[in-house]
Amino acid sequence: xxxxxxxxxxxxxxxxxxxxxxxxxxxxxxxxxxxxxxxxxxxxxxxxxxxxxxxxxxxxxxxxxxxxxxxxxxxxxxxxxxxxxxxxxxxxxxxxxxxxxxxxxxxxxxxxxxxxxxxxxxxxxxxxxxxxxxxxxxxxxxxxxxxxxxxxxxxxxxxxxxxxxxxxxxxxxxxxxxxxx
Numbered sequence: 001x002x003x004x005x006x007x008x009x010x011x012x013x014x015x016x017x018x019x020x021x022x023x024x025x026x027x028x029x030x031x032x033x034x035x036x037x038x039x040x041x042x043x044x045x046x047x048x049x050x051x052x053x054x055x056x057x058x059x060x061x062x063x064x065x066x067x068x069x070x071x072x073x074x075x076x077x078x079x080x081x082x083x084x085x086x087x088x089x090x091x092x093x094x095x096x097x098x099x100x101x102x103x104x105x106x107x108x109x110x111x112x113x114x115x116x117x118x119x120x121x122x123x124x125x126x127x128x129x130x131x132x133x134x135x136x137x138x139x140x141x142x143x144x145x146x147x148x149x150x151x152x153x154x155x156x157x158x159x160x161x162x163x164x165x166x167x168x169x170x171x172x173x174x175x176x177x178x179x180x181x
Contacts, residue, residue: 016120028055061096
């Protein structure tokens, strides 16, 4: 159960980091667009599976589809994706100039950081609840003693506290990054 708990907690933290990396914060990052679903010959596929995505400089994302016939589809999908970036079609590639963030956009993104952080904490609380139920069930079925139950519950709570601390640190760092760009 111990390694399973650690794995679940790490998944929640990693998911939060991935969500944060996809936020548009005035700096080019392939994470902004790599998972946008593109309609490729009747099948929805993430952009990273149909194109080469790179950041030639800190303010630009370059997208080169392997099949040039998808260029217009990719351009249209990015425009409709609501990421706030208007692609420039160069004939064989798209360039996405990352606009500087306005004060209003910074506040919106900071609010989104708080929402994503709260979702991660809800996930952690759910993991804690499941772990505590499992420990209680083991004690009720006499698989562990009352003392072992208390020890396990203490251990779970320590791991939960560590995970929440990591989430708070990641969130604070992201918020500072957004407000200082």
